[in-house]
Amino acid sequence: MRRLFALILAICLWSNFAPPAQALGADLVPCKDSPAFQELAQNARNTTADPESGKKRFERYSQALCGPEGYPHLIVDGRLDRAGDFLIPGILFLYIAGWIGWVGRAYLQAIKNESDTETKEIQIDLGLALPIITTGFAWPVAAVKELLSGELTAKDSEITVSPR
Numbered sequence: 001m002r003r004l005f006a007l008i009l010a011i012c013l014w015s016n017f018a019p020p021a022q023a024l025g026a027d028l029v030p031c032k033d034s035p036a037f038q039e040l041a042q043n044a045r046n047t048t049a050d051p052e053s054g055k056k057r058f059e060r061y062s063q064a065l066c067g068p069e070g071y072p073h074l075i076v077d078g079r080l081d082r083a084g085d086f087l088i089p090g091i092l093f094l095y096i097a098g099w100i101g102w103v104g105r106a107y108l109q110a111i112k113n114e115s116d117t118e119t120k121e122i123q124i125d126l127g128l129a130l131p132i133i134t135t136g137f138a139w140p141v142a143a144v145k146e147l148l149s150g151e152l153t154a155k156d157s158e159i160t161v162s163p164r
Contacts, residue, residue: 028065028073036070037062095140102139106132 031037041062044054064072064085076086107129111120120128146152 027068028075030062031064031066031070031072032062034066034068034070036068037066037072038070040070098143099136099139102143103129103133103136106136 037058041055041058044058046053047057050056061072065075066072074085075082080087107124108121110128110132111117111125114120143152
């Protein structure tokens with residue numbers, strides 16, 4: 001029985017191991033060297049009033065890596081040599097999303113004790129909202145300050161627990 005189990009285990013382990021796949025650059029080439037990309041670049045349409053906008057766009061894309069179809073691929077693997085492709089826009093997106101969330105939270109806290117709270121949630125009071133929006137750019141610092149002071153999190157006594 002032991003030998004049978006050992007044989008089954010050996011077969012399972014042997015059949016489940018696969019050589020590591022190298023996806024990065026498997027079939028990607030620099031766009032400037034791709035014939036399909038060059039063909040797309042010749043037929044580039046202008047997207048703005050500038051008559052050279054299509055050509056300029058494809059000149060920027062020529063620095064990227066293209067697949068066999070000639071389209072640039074976004075490589076997201078954590079290396080900093082491609083940080084401008086994904087990392088910087090990603091951090092900018094998170095910053096802007098955090099700004100919007102922080103300002104919305106501050107606005108809801110500001111109108112919480114007023115008499116017409118529901119109305120002000122639907123129809124935003126710009127006189128109250130604009131100063132909050134202008135101070136929202138520093139939301140990461142304010143979030144750390146509130147986290148350290150305990151304002152950001154609720155106390156355990158304020159959290160209700162279902163008596164199941």
